[in-house]
Amino acid sequence: ADLRTLADYEKRAEMHMTPDVWRHVQEGAGRGITLAENRAAFDRIGFLPRAMADLDGDTGIELLGRHHAAPILLAPLAYQRLVHAEGELACARAATALDTGMIVSTLSSIPLEDIAAAAHALARDLGKKPAPLWFQLYLQPDREHSLQLVRRAEDAGYEAIVLTVDAALKPAGITLPPGVDAVNLAGMPRPRQTSVPGGKILLGTPLAQSAPGWEDLAWLRGVTRLPILVKGLLLGDDAARAVDEGADALIISNHGGRVLDGLPSPVELIQNVAESTAGRIPLLLDGGVRMGTDVVKAIALGASAVLIGRPQMHALAVAGLPGMAHMIHLMRTELEAAMAQLGCPTCALLGPDRLVALSR
């Protein structure tokens, strides 16, 4: 069978991963309600097309002072070497080749410096401007260590810091095989949940205390001049506060349904967040984006761009760098087709007036 869609890659990917890794990549928290909802929310949205429209345009957008060829970025994913030996290097090169922004995880399995170097080298070879490269930060128990990570990202040429705030207490979920590790954190202590029988379990333990708070965002704002994105907010109140605390953009996300089961889908909530933040900063979202039409829906509801998570692991597992490049290309082709069939040849033309709830 051909690989014509991201769904084809997903189907094919299972046989390229160990059962443990497959489960780890795919799984949702609890009964998987949020995981399913991330897809279902897109599927409930229908289109109201403009017939016979002029189709002159392109998918380009401006974001945090940079041009993006399409409103699509690669979400931060820990340990990409779980599914392919080249891991984050393959991703970074494919992203460069297709002019697509990439967000590198604190938990990358290749040192953050090497990933940036690979991307920049390829851009030089291809004679093009490097694609935007951002660093995703998980706060460390010791602030000094968090600061080290930020400085290393700055030095390596990352263009923004993405502070993830929704997953501090998520258990690892997989035993890392030999050769795969959180190399960026070498030498730093790793927080773990340990409970004394009859004693405290999580609330009121040091682990809970190490979860990010508003004061951490203020601290981060104070130590770097890079743009800061906060990833993992869902509601208008929190979003407005993040803007007040100095965030430059937000990534509306429920962490791909991996943390708290029962969270609604970002695409369901984004209009609400957009109202609360009133255009003060760009909003991105992720969770369940699998087709060009999903991108159109997110943009039409107020997102500036979307992130793609698990499909990276699928494409990487199936075919490494070329798989990643192909997957990105498929998304962009589908996006253009959807915009054309909708009669909206630029992102700016996409608005809620082009959407309708499907009666299902």
Add this chain to the structure above:
Amino acid sequence: ADLRTLADYEKRAEMHMTPDVWRHVQEGAGRGITLAENRAAFDRIGFLPRAMADLDGDTGIELLGRHHAAPILLAPLAYQRLVHAEGELACARAATALDTGMIVSTLSSIPLEDIAAAAHALARDLGKKPAPLWFQLYLQPDREHSLQLVRRAEDAGYEAIVLTVDAALKPAGITLPPGVDAVNLAGMPRPRQTSVPGGKILLGTPLAQSAPGWEDLAWLRGVTRLPILVKGLLLGDDAARAVDEGADALIISNHGGRVLDGLPSPVELIQNVAESTAGRIPLLLDGGVRMGTDVVKAIALGASAVLIGRPQMHALAVAGLPGMAHMIHLMRTELEAAMAQLGCPTCALLGPDRLVALSR
């Protein structure tokens, strides 16, 4: 098992097609949401019957100056020889035998002149008036070629031009086997999507520019005196504009769910279109019509007639001309039974007051 319904033909058809052709015929765009919705929208509509009504009447209607024995026509389908050697000829003859209108596709696999000749010859043999025959036009990149198609259709005795506006950018979706081709377009260049790596994909390419626009409808209106139907509109605004630009009738359609996944069903939208066009022209619809009760629902919501798409391919594949004739007969028999059981023996008696949303 007997062939007692169109569903029986569909089930049986799979083993009469190659897997590729079966997939091509059946498939919907994306995740098939629109494809499923086309059926589900009919299934959500319930009936409010009149008991013990007088049942004197018939299913006949007048459309664009012509009598139709029932409000059912054959939708244009490309390449009918994919499923049966006699292809469009078998359809045209079955349509003639059962007094049913047929719309011949630009992409027919038999020359449009031969199809019309076969229909007219059979009508003569049977000593009856030919059934209405319309020509479906896909605009060609070169207007001269589009004009040639229109002139050929006029000369061959087609009684209307159906301009399809929703599928210009749809990829072919199948590699044509030997002996099956777009014979009407012999000698004309075929537009194809070609993308330079790193270059434009679709938006802003010549392919996108060749998609039909309002000026094309105006042009068509200027070059032919045949009635013009626009096929592939879904919304009231566009419908009203099409009427203003000279369309004589509209076919509300999402192309059988084959183009943009997420489009609502025509049967869901037709009342809205009817309001916008306020009875100025007849409205037809297609997508998911599979039973007599579906026809009743469409008519009750404001359609003048419906088109049947895929079931043609199923019947043709299973049993050629007799299959087609049987399929049309089943639809008409079911339609009469449904009208009788509803207590409405003429199409004019069918209105929204006889329908109710089922709580499912």
Add this chain to the structure above:
Amino acid sequence: ADLRTLADYEKRAEMHMTPDVWRHVQEGAGRGITLAENRAAFDRIGFLPRAMADLDGDTGIELLGRHHAAPILLAPLAYQRLVHAEGELACARAATALDTGMIVSTLSSIPLEDIAAAAHALARDLGKKPAPLWFQLYLQPDREHSLQLVRRAEDAGYEAIVLTVDAALKPAGITLPPGVDAVNLAGMPRPRQTSVPGGKILLGTPLAQSAPGWEDLAWLRGVTRLPILVKGLLLGDDAARAVDEGADALIISNHGGRVLDGLPSPVELIQNVAESTAGRIPLLLDGGVRMGTDVVKAIALGASAVLIGRPQMHALAVAGLPGMAHMIHLMRTELEAAMAQLGCPTCALLGPDRLVALSR
């Protein structure tokens, strides 16, 4: 496995019937939407119980001047010998033994006189009053024949005439095996759908003209003094008219989903009918009644009693007379349990205030 519910009988029944008979008994029209809806409508209704209520009471009701031990009757079913050699005789005897009313079909496979005689004989043997026995009338093309049927029913001691108005145009749906026939109609011509190629199909044919109209009800009212029930109405308008024309009770029914697919469920519509008829006559309903809780729901919504259709065929096929008796007993036991658990020990205490829509 035990036979503890009507669902158990249904599961078991399949292996006691030929595939053709099984399909004939079970099938719904079209896609089976109404058939499924008949069950789903019950399943959507929830209960609001009264805790710690007094449970003194019983399930008895008065109907057309007669006492019924429970608000449950046997619906008319054609050809019960299709599933058991004793056919209607077994039913009539079981009904007598359990003091349950039975409606004998025009299309019974045992002469209507013999059925009544069997019931009366058993009542005598058991030293009890016979259970109510009604005759279901399908109008015959020739009024004289209809009148003969009515007279025979009167003479045989039937206590009411049930005029079925919703199935005149329903095709037979099964080829009767040897030994099973419409014995009551011996010597009468049977209407059949015959269509000339190219000619009329149903509307405007003699078959359509023979369907029951309001004038037929008036005629029937004129020729018999037995109470008349009209079976097969669904809407308030028609119900009110039937009362005006002299009906003594109505059976709200969509013929078990066997006629027009898309009809709503009787249980969904009965409140509306009750409003239109304003208590002038009793309303019964059938379609999908399978459990004691279903009876409770129907009564709470305004029905005086319910009819049970297909479960008769299941019980009869599995175990003949004892099966029928057991099936009726199960329904009555479940009904008492449901009323007790709801805290409503009489039918009069059941009202819509004890129901709630389940959010599903």
Add this chain to the structure above:
Amino acid sequence: ADLRTLADYEKRAEMHMTPDVWRHVQEGAGRGITLAENRAAFDRIGFLPRAMADLDGDTGIELLGRHHAAPILLAPLAYQRLVHAEGELACARAATALDTGMIVSTLSSIPLEDIAAAAHALARDLGKKPAPLWFQLYLQPDREHSLQLVRRAEDAGYEAIVLTVDAALKPAGITLPPGVDAVNLAGMPRPRQTSVPGGKILLGTPLAQSAPGWEDLAWLRGVTRLPILVKGLLLGDDAARAVDEGADALIISNHGGRVLDGLPSPVELIQNVAESTAGRIPLLLDGGVRMGTDVVKAIALGASAVLIGRPQMHALAVAGLPGMAHMIHLMRTELEAAMAQLGCPTCALLGPDRLVALSR
């Protein structure tokens, strides 16, 4: 496969029970609509999290004058020796070890005195205060016997009486194997449903008369000074009356969907009950609680605590005492994680403002 959730225990449990016991434990009344609804109602509720909240707190609550480490208790379950030889003893010891309240059934398969003794002995051994132990009372046909049960419970150190009012007429549903019995009722007559053919079935029989009424609650209030909880109410009216009659707390319950199919879920109804009782007494609920997030939802809607039913049988069957202890620990760990991820580190912070209906 690991045992990481209560669902894992449930899956595993089937092979540790005989088919009869498995069916008995799992089954719901009727078509299982209420059983399914008990889960579905939780699944329909979504979360509105507070980001970056302070996570200092714990899950403790006060209930009827006692501290509970978490708002989770063990529901009364008859005959726990059906699934494990140690039965209620294992439960009582696990509950003690994990500081979790337990409600012992009238129908326990170990004498109520022995269960209490085992719990108290282990608490002494572990040097801790015993966890709360309540006695669930099924009224006996003879009031003297009910009084004996209450006195024995008081004497054995039970701290509250739970009067179950919704299951008096539920048939046993299983034939007890040798060695499993209602040992507390030794020497007392057991009420049974016995119906004379043609006679009364349930309504108006002695069995129906023995069902608990409001006068029984008044009587119980008069004979004991222990707190009384009424278990098995669902609606505000009845709840308010129970408070008036002297109940100290209520357990909103549909008996795990085992009695009347069609009852709504407690979690769906609790806000309504809370309004009717206006905070006069604590409300507990049970039915379908299987995850930490379910506890959060129940508390946020107004419950003071929840009861866990079937999972006890699953854990007990799979691994006896350690299984029970592990199951309780999993629930508590999940509860803490859910509260943390929601940003609400104490039960008091959980309110309806943190919930949202999921659009499914």
